[in-house]
Amino acid sequence: MRERHAKMQHSGAWRILPAVIPALFILAWTAVSVTGLIPTYLLPHPLEIAGTGYTYVLGQPGEGPYAGRFLSDAGASLFRVGCGFAAAVAVGLPLGVLSGRLSLIHRLMSTTVNALRAVPGITWLPLAMVWFGIGLRTTVFLVALAAFFPVYLNAAAGARQVNPLWLQAGAMMGVRRLRGTFAILLPGTMSHLMTGLRLGLGISWAYLVLGELTGVPNGLGAVIMDARMLGRIDMIVVGIIVIAVIGRISDQLLQVGMKFCFKSARRTA
Amino acid sequence: MSSHLKAVALPGRKGKGKILEIERLQKVFPMDGGFLPVLEEITFLAESGELICILGRSGCGKSTLLKILAGFVPPSFGKVLIKGTPVKSPGPDRCVIFQEDALFPWLSVRENIAFGLTGRDQSKKSRTLEVERFLELVGLGEFGDYLPHEISGGMKQRVALARVLILKPEVLLMDEPFASLDAQSREEMQNLLLTLWQELAHTILFVTHDVNEAVILADRILLMSKNPGRIREEIRVDLPRPRSRDSSALLNFSRRLYEALRD
Numbered sequence: 001m002r003e004r005h006a007k008m009q010h011s012g013a014w015r016i017l018p019a020v021i022p023a024l025f026i027l028a029w030t031a032v033s034v035t036g037l038i039p040t041y042l043l044p045h046p047l048e049i050a051g052t053g054y055t056y057v058l059g060q061p062g063e064g065p066y067a068g069r070f071l072s073d074a075g076a077s078l079f080r081v082g083c084g085f086a087a088a089v090a091v092g093l094p095l096g097v098l099s100g101r102l103s104l105i106h107r108l109m110s111t112t113v114n115a116l117r118a119v120p121g122i123t124w125l126p127l128a129m130v131w132f133g134i135g136l137r138t139t140v141f142l143v144a145l146a147a148f149f150p151v152y153l154n155a156a157a158g159a160r161q162v163n164p165l166w167l168q169a170g171a172m173m174g175v176r177r178l179r180g181t182f183a184i185l186l187p188g189t190m191s192h193l194m195t196g197l198r199l200g201l202g203i204s205w206a207y208l209v210l211g212e213l214t215g216v217p218n219g220l221g222a223v224i225m226d227a228r229m230l231g232r233i234d235m236i237v238v239g240i241i242v243i244a245v246i247g248r249i250s251d252q253l254l255q256v257g258m259k260f261c262f263k264s265a266r267r268t269a
Numbered sequence: 270m271s272s273h274l275k276a277v278a279l280p281g282r283k284g285k286g287k288i289l290e291i292e293r294l295q296k297v298f299p300m301d302g303g304f305l306p307v308l309e310e311i312t313f314l315a316e317s318g319e320l321i322c323i324l325g326r327s328g329c330g331k332s333t334l335l336k337i338l339a340g341f342v343p344p345s346f347g348k349v350l351i352k353g354t355p356v357k358s359p360g361p362d363r364c365v366i367f368q369e370d371a372l373f374p375w376l377s378v379r380e381n382i383a384f385g386l387t388g389r390d391q392s393k394k395s396r397t398l399e400v401e402r403f404l405e406l407v408g409l410g411e412f413g414d415y416l417p418h419e420i421s422g423g424m425k426q427r428v429a430l431a432r433v434l435i436l437k438p439e440v441l442l443m444d445e446p447f448a449s450l451d452a453q454s455r456e457e458m459q460n461l462l463l464t465l466w467q468e469l470a471h472t473i474l475f476v477t478h479d480v481n482e483a484v485i486l487a488d489r490i491l492l493m494s495k496n497p498g499r500i501r502e503e504i505r506v507d508l509p510r511p512r513s514r515d516s517s518a519l520l521n522f523s524r525r526l527y528e529a530l531r532d
Contacts, residue, residue: 163371165367165369165370165371166371166373168339168341168359168365168367168371169365169367169371169372169373171340171341171358171359171360172339172340172341172359172360172361172363172364172365172433173361173364173384173385173432173433173436174360174361174385174436175385179387179388183384183387184373187373187375188373188375190375263375263376264375267374267375267416268374268375
């Protein structure tokens with residue numbers, strides 16, 4: 001069973017499997033575009049998108065309105081996501097683990113957290129703009145707020161469900177609380193922590209775009225908004241694809257990084 | 270209490286003084302308005318180096334008794350003394366082998382065995398040697414780098430044994446540790462336990478519902494009855510060791526015990 005699995009993983013078909021859906025999608029898109037089923041002012045031809053994307057990523061500034069802006073946009077967006085996500089993890093993860101283990105903290109937090117969670121993130125936008133103005137701080141605030149919930153909730157669920165036998169085993173082997181936390185509780189919660197971090201990072205990208213739609217000069221969300229106002233559908237699509245690609249890469253980097261740093265992430269998550 | 274006996278008692282030597290004293294232990298669980306008595310009037314002594322089996326049917330409170338001795342659960346009344354000191358919390362002087370798999374799945378076999386040693390005052394080199402020694406002792410010399418999910422149930426219990434024996438506990442508390450193994454592995458594990466016990470001379474309290482297991486292992490059997498859990502009878506197993514599983518003396522002993530357990 002395992003051998004067959006390993007064999008399958010080394011075949012060429014296995015490698016291209018992730019590309020199948022995107023490829024089919026582009027094929028269908030091309031067909032729709034060539035036959036004129038959907039007019040190109042709504043959905044441009046894939047080749048046109050590719051051209052716009054090329055100019056955006058590799059073009060020289062001055063060639064066109066968006067030429068060569070990719071690096072500064074992506075850099076600004078990554079920085080905002082990084083700050084917001086880091087803040088969410090720094091607060092959400094320890095608080096989540098605490099509330100999963102201590103009923104006092106759970107009781108204290110759960111009503112508030114679940115009430116706040118019910119508020120759609122976009123509702124915070126007007127308030128955040130009043131508080132923080134337009135730009136970095138509003139975006140970071142929105143990202144941090146949105147990413148907090150999955151990180152917190154998954155950490156809490158994981159810490160609550162951690163096998164009690166592991167904790168008992170630690171106690172009878174003479175493990176004190178501090179070491180127990182770092183050597184048993186957190187590794188034992190790792191698969192949940194990973195889920196929370198990945199969901200949190202994913203939603204960070206969503207709220208990044210929301211924060212950047214408010215009229216900041218740079219960033220991937222800003223480009224999309226700008227392109228909408230100029231009627232550059234092709235650029236909107238390029239923006240979407242760029243965010244999808246960067247989001248996917250950041251998710252994989254997160255996993256690789258966690259596995260590099262933690263045995264428990266390598267072996268159990 | 271014969272305090273001078275304690276003074277001369279060496280840890281890990283057979284029959285030299287009492288190591289565990291359980292006095293009038295009771296446990297009640299609160300249950301909708303009332304109380305459910307689980308354990309009543311449990312009193313016994315364990316001599317150093319003794320192997321005691323606590324035998325009873327499911328639900329007689331034998332696991333609860335073990336949890337109290339381990340310090341996971343406080344008793345409602347009565348006391349538990351280990352070498353004269355009351356038990357308040359779990360500690361490495363009373364190590365537990367659980368019925369279910371309680372290894373850390375993110376650690377290799379070797380790392381699991383070394384886990385309890387971390388933070389002890391011991392050089393890294395001697396720690397490594399110690400871990401290798403216990404890997405060999407439980408017959409897992411070649412499996413040090415495996416992860417728990419890659420080895421069988423019997424091997425997992427070997428790791429569980431090694432990771433606590435390496436801490437040199439005074440008392441080993443075993444809660445039906447071999448119940449989920451197949452008959453052959455169970456027999457192997459019983460033999461291994463006896464070998465280790467003869468070599469390392471720990472005091473062992475072994476909870477089981479299996480009459481044969483109790484007869485093969487025990488110096489003394491505490492027979493428990495149900496509702497509430499009490500020690501009904503204390504039976505000394507004076508069969509010579511090593512005990513052969515199919516000797517008529519042992520089979521007779523088992524049969525008599527089985528009948529005693531039934532009524």
